[in-house]
Amino acid sequence: MANSKLIVVEGAQGAGKTTVTDFLRYSLSYTNLYRLCGTSDSSIEGKKKAEEMYINLLEYIKKMENKSINLLFDRTFFTEENYCRLGKKDYTFTDVYEKLLEDFSKLDFEIYYITLYLEDTQKYHTRLDRKDKAAFKNSKFEAENSIRQQEVYLKMADEIKERYPNIKVINIANDRDFEETKKELRKIIGY
Numbered sequence: 422m423a424n425s426k427l428i429v430v431e432g433a434q435g436a437g438k439t440t441v442t443d444f445l446r447y448s449l450s451y452t453n454l455y456r457l458c459g460t461s462d463s464s465i466e467g468k469k470k471a472e473e474m475y476i477n478l479l480e481y482i483k484k485m486e487n488k489s490i491n492l493l494f495d496r497t498f499f500t501e502e503n504y505c506r507l508g509k510k511d512y513t514f515t516d517v518y519e520k521l522l523e524d525f526s527k528l529d530f531e532i533y534y535i536t537l538y539l540e541d542t543q544k545y546h547t548r549l550d551r552k553d554k555a556a557f558k559n560s561k562f563e564a565e566n567s568i569r570q571q572e573v574y575l576k577m578a579d580e581i582k583e584r585y586p587n588i589k590v591i592n593i594a595n596d597r598d599f600e601e602t603k604k605e606l607r608k609i610i611g612y
Contacts, residue, residue, distance in 0.1 A: 425534075451490050503573050538593070549564055
């Protein structure tokens with residue numbers, strides 16, 4: 422029986438993943454935070470690298486079951502699928518993604534899949550106009566890219582919710598006062 426939480430936070434560039442995951446890390450006891458960025462190799466070789474990386478990640482997570490440690494991820498293999506669906510890679514990832522998702526759903530954790538989004542997509546323009554944002558070579562930080570990413574992430578969340586009832590799928594509008602977002606997270610995750 423699960424005695425730990427597994428929380429994955431996904432969302433478009435500028436949706437507030439860093440802010441939310443930092444908050445969760447420091448407010449939820451016994452929580453380790455991992456920030457992943459995937460692979461920048463968009464070739465077929467990149468698919469093999471991504472597949473191996475995420476298979477190893479799930480093996481690591483499985484080893485952490487029932488250790489009374491919560492695991493919190495800022496991006497995982499869901500990002501790889503999102504970028505592939507958007508045509509940012511020279512390959513499709515869906516075959517690997519489906520297998521990873523099936524294995525993910527069977528992990529002995531209380532599993533949360535959180536998608537951050539902005540109701541007012543125009544706010545991406547302001548959020549992404551920061552000079553300190555690191556650039557991913559296959560997707561520049563542009564509001565239009567984030568809006569397309571958001572659409573795909575929300576569709577993916579709906580798919581997961583429909584197929585995996587044991588995964589708590591939560592979509593959070595993160596363009597309001599952050600205190601409201603904090604309250605919602607506390608209520609959903611139960612702490």
